[in-house]
Amino acid sequence: MTDGAEFEKPAYFITTPIYYVNDNPHIGHVYTTLACDVLARFMRLDGRRVIFLTGTDEHGQKVERSAQAQGMAPQAFTDRMSQNFRELSASWQFSNDDFIRTTEARHVRSAQALWQRLKDNGQIYLGAYAGWYAVRDEAFYSEDELTRGEDGQMYAPSGAVADWVEEPSYFFRLSEWQDRLLDLYQRNPDFIGPEARRNEVISFVKSGLRDLSISRTTFSWGIPVPDDPDHIMYVWLDALTNYITAVGYPETESELFRAFWPADLHMVGKDILRFHAIYWPAFLMAAGVEPPKRVYAHGWWTNEGQKISKSLGNVIDPYDIIEQYGLDQVRYFMLREVPFGNDGDFSHRAIVGRINNDLANDFGNLGQRVLSMIHKNCEGAVPEPGRLMAADEALLNSSAALLDRVRASLSTQSFHTALEAIWEVVGEANRYMEHTAPWILRKTDRARMRTVLYVAAEVIRRLAILTQPFMPNGPAQLLDQMDQPRDERTFADLEQRLQPGRAIPKPKGVFPRYVEAEEQKA
Template sequence: MPDPSCSFYVTTPIYYVNARPHIGHAYTTIVADVLARRARAQGTPTWFLTGTDEHGQKIERSALAAGIPPQTFTDQVSASFRDLWKRMGITNDQYIRTTDEAHKKGVQKLFADLHAKGQIYLSTYTGQYSIGEEMFVEGPPGTIGPDGKPTETVTEENFFFRLSDYQLPLLNLIESDTLKITPEARKNEVLSFLRGNTSGAPGPDSGTWVSTDLKQSAKGILYLPGALKDLSVSRSSFTWGIPVPEPAASEAKEKHVIYVWLDALANYITALGYGSDDTTQFEKFWPADIHLVGKEIIRFHCVYWPAFLLAAGLDLPKAVTAHGWLLFDDSKMSKSKGNIVRTETILDAFGTLLPPPAALTSDALALGIRGGLQPPVNGTENEGALAPGSPTPPPEPTKQDQDLFAADVLRYFLLREIPFGQDGSFTFEALITRYNADLANGYGNLVSRTLNMIHKYFDGVVPPSWVSSNSVVLESSVKESQLFDRFVNDNSSGTWVTRLPSEAVALSLAVGRNTQLLRFNKALEACSELIRLLDSDLTSKAPWKVIVGLSDDEMQEKRASVLYTAAESIRIITALLHPILPYATAKVWHQLGLGDIELAAANGELKNLTWGGLQPGTKLGPLSPIFPRADKGLAQTMSDMEQEKSKAPVSNAPVSKLVDEKFNASPETPQDPTHPGAPPRAFGEATTVAGSNAHSTERPGTPPHAEAASGIFSAPFMPESNPGMSGSTPAAGPADASPQITIDDFAKIELRVAQILVCERIPKADKLLRLEVDLGYEKRQILSGIAEWYTPEDLIGRRIVVITNLAPRKMRGLESHGMLLAASTEGGKPHLATFAGADDLPLGSRLK
């Protein structure tokens, strides 16, 4: 986390208002909220920004499909995001909308400044435009865009940004980590895009011939000058956007609106007052400490955004971090697939488990057991029994309390279950299992056992401790780095500190370090480990049992020592968990007799945690269960709720429902070309842009890759069984027949041994995987349409056969250089080609 003397500025991406929020949106927002809460608790001035992105052709068309004006459309969907964050207790300091007047003014200032500096110029362009992703895509007419839909041929007069001028500056900034991109795979993806195609030129020290077209960055890494093209930053075929300001507007023949990504990215500075008369917040919080984004928009944030800032003379953000996708039924959540999980479903279902807020009597033992307390075993006293003397029955929990309780459950699951930066699976069953194991049986049970025994044996007053805070020191033989081994590093071999007080001190250090590294799962693993140790200590020492030979005073001293150690450890654990479980930890803090945890955080009581902060003599607050156990049947309840929502009729629905359900509808195309619903004007085949260095629409000389856009080379080739693939149908004949070729034709095909190093799914391309393969003499990126049959985990490390002399081709905005060799029956699973003894062959060996 940042130095308390500095400020901390964290942002989420602003969410596109094409549909209602789901738990994928919640995931990013939760991470930002955790970072912001922790920074505030450390005493750091903090600004947490989120909001919605509301302009662009897609929104204009969606509004038309819903039969409402664009502003009404965006008002409805943006409100659904804002309302959800309130239900979840998200503590954003600002909620920005790109339809805000202050934002529009700031964007126009940025555009005007770039234009005045000569960084924006007017030209024309013909190319393929992806409406779904609001971006131009390389390729011929009919190219499938990143959203999985055909692009449209667009010819427009455009303003262009001189993005090509920033290829080397961006390479140097990213390679040196001046602009830090994490995780490493995303950094490499951006660098690969910036460097261009350097295939066949491993480097100056390899002894291999290097093309004179290549140059070296400051780190001595090769790149292809000119690979980064100028960027269109305006559109004139629709009107739903921020108008291009003067004097640039007067240069154009038509009215232009600013490119949706320049508009959206600028929110990070306009939110702080950039472009306004008051820049106090901008001067205090910019540059951002961290932009949190989804991995599918990493290029926009790590190429376009820093280039805009460099051109404007503004500081760059310190870090951009991309998280993975949430996978449901083994695929990325998407509206078109119908596998979206709405956060509201989890809030409504888990909220019903919230127990009453006040203390319960021993007569309510059944509810206590449901809350994670242990029943009597073999006639022994129940150490978790609830205290007697409850007041009148407590009121039912409010809906707000239920929402905040359920939000804690979702927060914990997402951060504990999914290593940040990687894809993660979500199922209702997994959510319930993790909740019961870690929260109901773990943290919740430990709190209930400990505090109820203090209530029983010490009248609800924290007992004196016979462990001096001065005695809780790190053993002289144990280095601080070894403490981190216990809770931070995998496969640790350092000496372990065995005393519970010292474990709690080590935990505080470990959680802080893991959070700083965005390793939330490791931080929570550390907390679970200490909870397990405490639970085990309580069970082994059994303070509820009377030991023969000990006097009453000696028994009380023993109980006091055990229970104080547990209670003080709970205080430390609770303080560390507060950014992740704000509602539940507030209840525990109050039950410990410590009052308002938010006030404690504001006063700095949750930082620099040391042993002894829980003062003996402190009166406990009213007790109640924290996390009741969840029945497995709750998974079916949530599944049914999702199905009911998807079946809800549209006809009598409010506008917000129409917006969500009609998003992909196809309205009748207006004949008037100036109508907001009219398609972009098409002028046939894409042509080179005269007078600009803009995107090339098709690589000259590149074969059509008719073999398979999916990246599979198989026999027989069946285009009709592979949607989206181009090429002609083979001649009729037996299923396994192919047209005859000569030996010269076969000799042209170069097959080599390769090993898969990286494999991941591609956004909005359900059949495609992105692979990085090692050929021994170089590494390549290949796109392959085998995601229906292979998961990334199946492929990493495997040795395969690659066709290496296919010309590179752009697909889904990514370059694919090569093709995997596979075989299949018609309509069957493709089986990747491999052979016995492959491990004995050097990578790059040619098959003959």
């Protein structure tokens, strides 16, 4: 994040859910954070001041039990597990500006301040809870949401065991917010995405909301309720507050809070949409704080057509896949393969197809052959172009129009359509090369050859700048090979043309083909 004085465009605040530390990071955590990383990188390149927040959710009965099972104190357990998520962010080159932990003093202060505001506004009362609670989900369920297994146990829709719980509890007056939530959704049709998830939430709220139990007394690992330390705050009220903690709550008049709140986007998995699209805006409005601008719920991944689970032994390790396929390659595949918001299948055949066809053959080969021809035939420097013909102008115009197309797609979290738009121009550039055939012009019309190679190089420069948010390495290497200064790689620099005379050394391939182990042995 940079000082706001440098920026003319609105600030941009994007968040992942904070990840529960009772288990190691998996592909689902990666998917959510990757989507946020692309948006954060895009907005920075687009001249916006950005906070990209991620972190860990460290309280609750599930964490307390996991720590006990490891023979550890909860704080020591969360220290170790939270570090796993930091290391994952580093290995995937996520560019988060802040990493928040709910055990931090700044967060405890913020969560207790929100509680006090809700209490002062008459939104909290003391009662007793009797109902079904799933520790694994840290969620309360009504009986009509549960199913009874053959073992007689009650199960939540997620498959988690639900137990009957009776204890004193503070309640939030959620029932009073039903109409105001429906009004929020109606006034802000983009508040929840995608459309199918929005409809689910509206249907749930219309079916009736009951007051929500927001404290527990049967365990102690959590944030104490102000003025009543026998109670700890319900883990979801605690966890959701992280989003305002990071921008300085309860200092709502601070420059940081005023610049970045309400958040532009909370990115979540579809399994936790209810907490973010119902409970969270209700808590905020009840405390006199604006709700976020948008909540988007993405889908889940399967592995070779099967649901991912430990029992099946098909868990996708986030470190193994980037070791096997490459970081840029996996990032590209995960955002290109399926419409974001839908469920997707992670298959070896599909990712190899994307690597070899889209990246190696289409984009990588385009850059390699154009830069190689410039190096060999133009004295190792960007050539001076001559008069542009219709084909040249058409390709340049297509590449110039890309930024608006990509910006529009990403404004609705449509990553696959953004990449499809970019690859349309990759394909157009390859067809341009075949049509103009500079390898023939080298013998018949060297002036025209130089113009063709200049146009192709300029389009490659634009493509590399636009693909930076998706892939942090390959596009940067392409720009290095074109002698593009590091401080001239933002979207504002798309308005300038490639400078003739810049050195083009002998290029190296940036997107190698994936070769199966059997082929390597052969």
